[in-house]
Amino acid sequence: MSDLTLDRIDRKILDQLMQDATLPVAQLAERVGLSQTPCWKRVQKLEAAGIITGRVALVDPARIGLGLTVFVEIEASDHTPEWRAEFRKVIPRFPAIVEVHRLAGDIDYLLKVAVPDMTTFDEFYLQLTRALPCRNITSKFSMETIRNTTAWPIDVETV
Known part of the structure; x- marks a missing residue:
């Protein structure tokens, strides 16, 4: 895992994805105050650093x-x-x-x-x-x- 320092935007991205990992990038970007491409690049960076370890469906x-x-x-x-x-x-x-x-x-x-x-x-x-x-x-x-x-x-x- 990388020693990536999380800024406020990274934390917002994580917060939103933990609530709903199915959010389209456009909605995620809007919620965290970024345009789509920088938002997607941050998500990829969080995955590459091992901070986002997977995306799953939660089942009752x-x-x-x-x-x-x-x-x-x-x-x-x-x-x-x-x-x-x-x-x-x-x-x-x-x-x-x-x-x-x-x-x-x-x-x-x-x-x-x-x-x-x-x-x-x-x-x-x-x-x-x-x-x-x-x-x-x-x-x-x-x-x-x-x-x-x-x-x-x-x-x-x-x-």
Whole structure:
């Protein structure tokens, strides 16, 4: 990734694209106060620098049959490089894991898991415990999503 310094216009571009990545360049340029060509060049620069890492469609998981979200807390059985390497190898085998965070504190890892139902989660849980030795695994079931955003809080007013 580049050490690109973001100015106010770059931040506005990012803010707008995080809200709606389907904006046509003409609308994006108008919203950030540029003409189309300089705006597009800035978007390309942000992509080349690795600041914009992709553009995706956001999908309602419940509408595609993934109605149960579970946060799984993992305490590693040990903290060796070998265990961490094995953990990193195991995770891609489970498409239901949509986020993985390594934490400081009592819990070593937090997984966000999206599955259709409790039966599917139980199968996932059993497979995970067979694939990865852990000291403890705790599951917390989401009852309701109050807020879910992919837009990072970016300051568009200052440089």
